Amino acid sequence: MKSNTLRVALIGSTGYTALEVARLLLVHPQAELTVATSRADEGKPLSEIHPSLAGRCEIALQPFDPDAIAKQADVAMCCLPHGASAQSVKELADAGLRVIDFSADFRLSSVELYEHWYGVTHPWPERVGNVVYGMPEFFADQIATADVVANPGCYPTSAIMPLAPLVKAGLIQTTDIIVDSKSGVSGAGRSPKLGTLYCEANEQIAAYSVASHRHGPEMQDLIQRISGSEVEVLFTPHLTPMDRGILSTIYVRPTDAAGSTPEAIAEKLMATLRQTYLGEPFIHVVDHLPSTKHVATTNHVQMTVRVSGTSNRPGRAILVCAIDNLTKGASGAAVQNMNVMFGMNQSSGLSG
Numbered sequence: 001m002k003s004n005t006l007r008v009a010l011i012g013s014t015g016y017t018a019l020e021v022a023r024l025l026l027v028h029p030q031a032e033l034t035v036a037t038s039r040a041d042e043g044k045p046l047s048e049i050h051p052s053l054a055g056r057c058e059i060a061l062q063p064f065d066p067d068a069i070a071k072q073a074d075v076a077m078c079c080l081p082h083g084a085s086a087q088s089v090k091e092l093a094d095a096g097l098r099v100i101d102f103s104a105d106f107r108l109s110s111v112e113l114y115e116h117w118y119g120v121t122h123p124w125p126e127r128v129g130n131v132v133y134g135m136p137e138f139f140a141d142q143i144a145t146a147d148v149v150a151n152p153g154c155y156p157t158s159a160i161m162p163l164a165p166l167v168k169a170g171l172i173q174t175t176d177i178i179v180d181s182k183s184g185v186s187g188a189g190r191s192p193k194l195g196t197l198y199c200e201a202n203e204q205i206a207a208y209s210v211a212s213h214r215h216g217p218e219m220q221d222l223i224q225r226i227s228g229s230e231v232e233v234l235f236t237p238h239l240t241p242m243d244r245g246i247l248s249t250i251y252v253r254p255t256d257a258a259g260s261t262p263e264a265i266a267e268k269l270m271a272t273l274r275q276t277y278l279g280e281p282f283i284h285v286v287d288h289l290p291s292t293k294h295v296a297t298t299n300h301v302q303m304t305v306r307v308s309g310t311s312n313r314p315g316r317a318i319l320v321c322a323i324d325n326l327t328k329g330a331s332g333a334a335v336q337n338m339n340v341m342f343g344m345n346q347s348s349g350l351s352g
């Protein structure tokens with residue numbers, strides 16, 4: 001055990017986001033994994049389930065027992081599917097643990113919105129709408145004192161980061177926002193599904209959940225919370241044959257474009273993004289076109305802006321944003337939130 005160590009429990013530790021948390025904690029100077037739970041694989045070493053951890057993390061998997069976990073850990077990372085997560089989060093919080101929930105169960109502003117999009121009755125409805133969204137770039141003060149943090153969705157992270165500051169500054173129209181995103185297959189989790197079988201996902205790219213994906217409302221809800229303006233987002237996700245990564249290409253209409261050049265508008269939007277994220281260790285407003293490889297396995301976000309059209313008729317602004325779905329899209333963000341919750345440097349364990 002490292003000295004003055006924060007003790008971390010991993011709930012649902014056989015999945016992909018849990019593996020990523022375990023990997024990040026191995027190099028965290030002030031935090032250590034002390035508990036890992038599983039329903040099906042109780043008693044086995046975590047490294048048997050995730051062989052990349054062999055020789056580095058031999059902790060044995062336990063059943064989910066909140067009171068027992070509370071004796072062994074200070075914070076729980078709840079890596080369970082939405083729907084199943086909320087009840088576990090409640091029991092962990094009731095047992096005295098601070099909790100970071102990876103699922104969408106506490107991300108949205110209202111129970112009605114949640115139950116409409118997720119199709120389940122929420123087991124802890126009184127907390128929906130008053131759990132902080134785990135994006136320290138906007139909500140660090142609330143995260144620092146939170147008992148429960150709703151870790152952001154992966155696609156929403158790639159859209160909210162470039163869009164919210166521009167909406168807040170009044171530089172883009174609040175309707176006609178199109179988010180076109182591509183994700184690697186790990187975004188769908190490790191539990192087997194037809195669409196993620198090799199022969200289904202390999203050598204093709206396909207749109208899915210068109211006009212019906214639950215991350216559209218999450219983007220709208222959070223952009224409104226950050227900017228104070230209601231927005232309309234049309235979101236289309238695509239599954240691509242990569243292990244990991246998300247690239248979002250976002251089409252918006254600049255306000256006050258008449259009489260300006262595409263270059264001048266792009267510079268104005270870039271300047272606002274640079275100003276917003278000045279001093280943020282993970283958010284980079286770059287001149288090049290970001291790609292998933294530029295941020296793979298890191299907690300970094302890269303974004304840029306281009307504007308179409310001619311000097312007389314500027315067209316749309318195109319925002320391009322790349323993240324790693326398992327790191328800034330899930331487990332890296334969770335470690336960043338944990339750092340903020342426990343007064344550590346927000347980059348601890350995430351500097352690679």
Ligand SMILES: NC(=O)C1=CN([C@@H]2O[C@H](COP(=O)(O)OP(=O)(O)OC[C@H]3O[C@@H](n4cnc5c(N)ncnc54)[C@H](OP(=O)(O)O)[C@@H]3O)[C@@H](O)[C@H]2O)C=CC1
Nearest residue numbers: 012014015016017038039080081084102103187189190191
């Ligand atoms: N993958 C990604 O890129 C991202 C994922 N997320 C969210 O993070 C959470 C975890 O995702 P991920 O790690 O990919 O998921 P996985 O499917 O890889 O793992 C989830 C784990 O939860 C446990 N589990 C599954 N079903 C239930 C259930 N009904 N009740 C209790 N435990 C269950 C399983 O462990 P066992 O059977 O051993 O108990 C399983 O290994 C989800 O809410 C997901 O939406 C968020 C952002 C990005």
Ligand SMILES: CC(=O)N[C@@H](CCC(=O)OP(=O)(O)O)C(=O)O
Nearest residue numbers: 102103104153154183184187188
């Ligand atoms: C490629 C893929 O299937 N991605 C998942 C989203 C990722 C995820 O885990 O959802 P949350 O961010 O809401 O937790 C999906 O579209 O359902």
